[in-house]
Every structure is written in structure tokens, then in C-alpha cells.
Amino acid sequence: MLSVAxxxxxxxxxEGPTGIGKSEIVRHVAExxxxxxxxxxxxxLEPPDLVGLPIVKDDRTHYALPSVLPREGAGILLLEELNRAERYIQQPALQLLSARRLHEYELPPGWTCVATVNPQTAEYHVTALDKALRARFLQVNVRADRGAWLAWAQTHDLHPGIVALAHAHERILEDVPPRTWAYASELLRAxxxxxxxxxxxxxxxLGGYLPAAWVEALLASRDSWGSRLSFDVRELLATYSPESPRAREIAGFRERGETDRLDEIVSRLAPLLAGPEAxxxxxxxxxxxxxxxxLLADLPGDQREKLQEALGSNVTATSLADIEPNDFLTRFxxxxxxKKLAAWRADPVKRHRISLAVTALRTFVEQPARLPELKKSNMARTCLGHVLTQLPDPDAMALVETLKRVGITPVRPGT
Structure with a gap:
């Protein structure tokens, strides 16, 4: 949305609560x-910081342009805390935002403005913006999303205790904003x-940042904070190959019987693959x-299956499926x-692809707008009956449960 704007x-x-990354989003988009x-x-700011100091030239008052305002090039001018500013700052800021002008100053053509505000609730001491002013802007409500934040946390070396806590508690960002968790992570690292x-x-x-209940929840997992791995397991999902340095390292774990390290890889990857950040x-x-x-090919069978189960049932990862739902419902x-399904079933390293495709199919048939047509379609019901005969038992049972819940009766082949 910011790119289009x-x-x-x-x-x-x-508009959104403090500490959820509004300014960081703007910087990321600009990059x-x-x-x-x-x-x-x-x-x-004081008024001269934005408007500029008045100077007299040729008996006329002009304003010296503040150095912070852009003169050329392209970019985003980010005006933070708009509704925490005094009225005498809000007025010129709003003129700059809406009219792209401030006295003699005009925002260069390659620039646009973004303002951040906190919600007008009892939790924040803010100066309300009236509806007429709000109507001049593209208004975007911003909230913290645990999945997106966990993906960010994995790449920014947040403390493993905090990452594990975020995996375990869906409400972790409701009481404490992401920025505060990042501060707590820096403290723990020190x-x-x-x-x-x-x-x-x-x-x-930690109590200087976090409520007591979250402090205790964090400390309860203290024994698992350490890691014997020299790398971030997340990189295995993007760059692992049989010839990679990580493959040689994992082969060394197997040869030396260091099963605890293999267990740690799986225990760290499994919640990531099962969660919304996937x-x-x-x-x-x-x-x-x-x-x-x-990676699966280099893991023992029981550990491979844990990761396959975690990814295969994750609705957020179904874009990886190589079979579309409609492929199951028309002339299967x-x-x-x-043929793909049969090949995956015969290959232990690719059986999660079946689960991903079935998860996508289950999500597809659960959509209310599609149900009436699917219930009446003999072709779709016949195809579903044939699909069920081709699936491994766990995937077939999951699909049957979904079809029963939404009221679709598959037709068995030969009936």
C-alpha cells in the first residue's frame, strides 16, 4: 500500500499503537x-524547526528553509507523532502533508509524505485530528502480527527465549509491543x-520492560536458552543443499553420534514450520x-516426519503446493x-507435498461461497472419491473430516 501511495x-x-514498527515499515519500503x-x-519541534526562521529581504518577509526538508531527489518524508505535536506544529505539518507546500517551500516531485499517529484512546495523550483533515489522507491501520514478527525475529537474532515464548503464546504482542520485546532481547544478550x-x-x-507474568513465563524456559548450534536453523530452509557447508556439518553430527544436535535442529524448526511465520x-x-x-533427506526418518507434519498441515504455507485445489475437483x-500424487507418495522425502496440497484443498472447500456448487457437482464429488483412494491414511482422514463437516459427500469410484 505504501509503495502504491x-x-x-x-x-x-x-495509525497504530506505539512500538509496533510503523516507522520501520516506512524505512523498509523506502529501501x-x-x-x-x-x-x-x-x-x-518548535515552529521554526519546521516553518523556518523569518528573514527580511527587499522589505519582504521570507522564511529560511530548515535543513531537514528535502530539496531534490526522491524519498519519503516521515512525520512522526503527528497527533502528539502541539497545534502550532500540527497546522504547518498538515499543510505540508496535504498541499505539499509550506510558505515558499514546495516538496520536490520525487518525494511524498507519511505521518504516524497513535490511536485516540485513553491510553495515549494525543491531540485529535478532525475528520476533514483525515479525509485528505490514505488512512492505514497498523497492528502487530505475531507471524510476521516471528519471521523478523528469526532474522534479527532475537534472544531464543523470547522467540520460543512467541511461538508458545499467541497473545504475546497484545500486552507488550514488539519494540519492547526487542529491548528485552538486547538486555538478555548483555x-x-x-x-x-x-x-x-x-x-x-526484565521487570523494567515486561509485566511480571511475562517475566515469569520467560524465566520458566531459562534451561532451553542455550544452543549448541553454530548457525541459525532458519537458513537451512533457504540455502541447504547436499554440497553446502551446513550439509557437511550435519553429516558430521550423524557420524559422531551427536543426536542431541539433530534433535535441537528439529525442535527449533518444527514450531517455525507449523506457525504463521512460515x-x-x-x-x-x-x-x-x-x-x-x-535437509529432510539428511535426517533420520522420525525427525523427518516431525518436520513434514509441521509444514504439511500449515494453511499459511499452502502456496508451496504444486497441485491446485481445482486439479483435484475436475477430471482427476x-x-x-x-501422477504427481503417486510420485510423492512413493518418495518419503516428498510426502509433505501431499499434505500441503490436501491442506489447500480442505481450505478451498470450506469457503462458503463455493459450497453450494460443490455439493451439487457430481464431477467434483466423484473426483473427491477418487482422490481419497490415492491419499495416505492421515491425509485421507483429514480430508474426510473436512468434507463431513461442510456436508459434501464424495462418490466412491465404481458406484
Whole structure:
């Protein structure tokens, strides 16, 4: 949305709680577009900081342009804390946002403005923006998303205790914003081993950021904070191959009987593959089936199956499926889709592909808009009956359960 708004040169109003990454989103978009970012924290400004100091020239008053305002090039001018600023700052800022002008100053053609605001609730001391002003902006409500944040946390080396806590608790960002968890992570990284053993010190320090209940939940997992791995397991999903350095390292674990390290790889990957962040990794091309399957080939069967089960049942990762739902519902018998299914069933390293395709199919048939047509379609019901005969038992049972719940009766072949 921000990329489209930039191309349209329309000002954007990002509204959301503090600490959820509104400013970080703007910086990220600017980097992707290859443009600059200029930031003004309006809550800290006085009028001359934005309008400029008045100067008299040829008996006329002009304004000296503040150095923070762009003169050329392309970029996003980010105006932070718009509704925390005083009225005498809000008015010129709104003129800049809506009219792209401020006295003699005009925003260069390659620039656009984005403003951030906090919600108008009792939790924030803000100055309300009236409806007439709001109507001039593309308004975007911003919220913290656990899946997206976990994907970010995996790539920014957040403390493993906090990452594990986020995997275990869906409401982790409802009470504490992402930025505060990042601060707590930095604090934990700074502790020495002796300090980490001091429960009172940990509680007092972490309590400066986190509510007591979250401190206790975090400390309860203290025994699992350490890692014997020299790498981030997430990279295995994107770059693993039989010839890669990680493949040689994992082969060494197997040869030396270091099964605890293999267990740690699986225990760290399984919740990631089962959780909502897997969909984010797929979208960012940081979860690649080829790499995932190369890793599976180097793992013992029971550990391979844990990872396959985690990924195969994840609705957010179904874009990886190589068979579309409609392929199951139209002329399935003898089709290319049936041949793929048979090949995957015969290959232990690719059986998760069946589960992904079935998960996508189950999601497809559950959509209310499609149900009336599917219930009446003899072709779809016959194809579903044939599909069920081709599936491994766990996938067949999951599909039967879904069909029964939505009221679709498959037709068995030969009836």
C-alpha cells in the first residue's frame, strides 16, 4: 500500500499503537524502492524547526528553509507523532502533508509524505485530528502480527527465549509491543553467564520492560536458552543443499553420534514450520521446498516426519503446493495431478507435498461461497472419491473430516 501511495504521490496516515514498527515499515519500503527517507519527530519541534526562521529581504518577509526538508531527489518524508505535536506544529505539518507546500517551500516531485499517529484512546495523550483533515489522507491501520514478527525475529537474532515464548503464546504482542520485546532481547544478550544465573537480577531488570507474568513465563524456559548450534536453523530452509557447508556439518553430527544436535535442529524448526511465520518466509522466498527436502533427506526418518507434519498441515504455507485445489475437483483420474500424487507418495522425502496440497484443498472447500456448487457437482464429488483412494491414511482422514463437516459427500469410484 505504501509503495502504491508513493507512486501516486499521496500522503499516508499510519495509525497504530506505539512500538509496533510503523516507522520501520516506512524505512523498509523506502529501501525496497531505492529512495531516501527523511524523518521529523513533530513532538520535539518548535515552529521554526519546521516553518523556518523569518528573514527580511527587499522589505519582504521570507522564511529560511530548515535543513531537514528535502530539496531534490526522491524519498519519503516521515512525520512522526503527528497527533502528539502541539497545534502550532500540527497546522504547518498538515499543510505540508496535504498541499505539499509550506510558505515558499514546495516538496520536490520525487518525494511524498507519511505521518504516524497513535490511536485516540485513553491510553495515549494525543491531540485529535478532525475528520476533514483525515479525509485528505490514505488512512492505514497498523497492528502487530505475531507471524510476521516471528519471521523478523528469526532474522534479527532475537534472544531464543523470547522467540520460543512467541511461538508458545499467541497473545504475546497484545500486552507488550514488539519494540519492547526487542529491548528485552538486547538486555538478555548483555548478561554474563553469572548474571543469567541470578534470578533476582533477571526479574528486576526484565521487570523494567515486561509485566511480571511475562517475566515469569520467560524465566520458566531459562534451561532451553542455550544452543549448541553454530548457525541459525532458519537458513537451512533457504540455502541447504547436499554440497553446502551446513550439509557437511550435519553429516558430521550423524557420524559422531551427536543426536542431541539433530534433535535441537528439529525442535527449533518444527514450531517455525507449523506457525504463521512460515507463510511470511514463503512469501519472502526464505522457505524453499528444494532446500527443505534436501535437509529432510539428511535426517533420520522420525525427525523427518516431525518436520513434514509441521509444514504439511500449515494453511499459511499452502502456496508451496504444486497441485491446485481445482486439479483435484475436475477430471482427476489419469491426470497429471494424480501422477504427481503417486510420485510423492512413493518418495518419503516428498510426502509433505501431499499434505500441503490436501491442506489447500480442505481450505478451498470450506469457503462458503463455493459450497453450494460443490455439493451439487457430481464431477467434483466423484473426483473427491477418487482422490481419497490415492491419499495416505492421515491425509485421507483429514480430508474426510473436512468434507463431513461442510456436508459434501464424495462418490466412491465404481458406484
Amino acid at each position: 508513493y507512486r501516486a504521490r499521496r500522503a499516508v496516515l499510519l 525496497e524502492l531505492g529512495i531516501a527517507t527523511a524523518i521529523l519527530d513533530l513532538s520535539l 548478561f554474563s553467564p553469572a548474571e543469567l544465573a541470578d534470578g533476582m537480577l533477571l526479574r528486576d531488570a 507463510g511470511v518466509l514463503v512469501a519472502q522466498k526464505q522457505l524453499v521446498l528444494g532446500s527443505f527436502e534436501a 483420474a489419469g491426470s497429471a495431478a494424480e
